[in-house]
Amino acid sequence: MSFRIIVAFGCFTCLAIYLVVTAPPPLPLEASRAGAGRSLPVARMFDAVNAINDAARATYTARIVGPGGKAGLKFGEDWAEPGVDKGPLPALFLRLTAARIEARPPRLGLYLGSDAPINASNLFAGTQATAFARVRATKAPVFSTSERGDQVAMYPDFASAAPCVSCHNDHPDSPRKDWQLDAVMGATTWTYPEAALNADSALKVTEAFYRAVEEAYQRYLDKAAGFAVPVTIGAAWPEAGAPVLPDSATFMAEVRARAGGAVMRALILSGGEGGA
């Protein structure tokens, strides 16, 4: 009798030790791995990355595509094909950035669309079409949650520089030829899997997005270095008679200068609630 109790007791003690006594340290929780800190509604993070994207698009269009075009640099849909000496269009520059940011762990999605697109595959449909009608009417961002549970934000994409208007109005596939400066030409849609994130993660996502912009620009520089007539890359911006390109440090300094204030307002100075 007592022997049996001792054996049973021994077995259960062993089992208990195996299961709960933590000689090896316990595996950390996902949440504590992510780090703690002040919690921020995801809308604030969307505001920050959208400000960076706007700054990158405006810099790229107004200071590279516009003046570069006058200096003889070319930009086109077929820019990535081997043997084609062109740079990416602003929309494709955004897509390059989107592909870079998506390759990183915080699953941030970025997409560009319109209700009157040059490329039919950029046409909004379903819930995005409804949300875009509101974006166009209010010229303000619209926040929602998708069917699969992602947080979704849609921001107006303004014709912020003259080349936006002229290139779209002149494009043979454009269904609209009457775009004007500052018009809402379309919208950027952002997705993120969580409704809130701590300040630390928000900063990480913001920095990752800056890096994605830099990598996208670097892909253009890499291509330009291999043109039949290689482009000079340095500290100067292109202008009539000077088909040169700024190096990525110069380009990124301009993007950061343009976006910095808005990023700071979104991440640091803002209060609790979402919206812009």
Added chain:
Amino acid sequence: MTLRRSAVTMAIPVAFLGAMGLWTGPAAHWLAQGPIQQGHAEVSCQGCHTPSPGTTRQQVQARFAFAIGRRDSDVDFGNGPVTSDHCLACHARPNERHPIYRFREPRFEPALRAVRADSCLGCHSEHDAARVSATPDICSACHGDLTLARDPVNIPHDRLIAEEKWESCLGCHDFHGNHVFEPPTRVQAMIPGAAIRAYFHQGAGPYGTFKHFEAKPE
């Protein structure tokens, strides 16, 4: 009698642990699934199955703590799930025509109900001796209103689509755009459906032998 009872008592925890092991990860590897596709003959199991963090005992403890409510999140046992990131580590290509991330945009939600185009595993399930596990008519999920402004094909795309010739698409286009292959402009020159199906099941590739980007080996 006494001895038998104590043997039974001793067996309980052992059986308990054994069952816990069998019913989860590592043991399943002894009972591996179907054969991996030929293209991956040279790829080791670890190429796609990453061991979860921690030792087996740490994982058992974490699961036990989770089961009795003393831990907020469960952990993976043995190996973590296979994700598209594993595939992309070897197969990422800058010229991808259908990059999976694009289909995470909300407007593709209805299409994803027909084909999970936002994950490699939506069309390549691996372990079933097939190169592609989807059906050749998946193009219908997204290209239903395609018309080409200057259509070079002798039966134009909008007619092919109106007649629901969805299996014709792969006869003239590969899916990823990774083969060096010009689409023909005459439907008579199309790759026959039987050759496409054979290709899906490990047969020879019908789009020629050259690829823009080769997969990275390990």
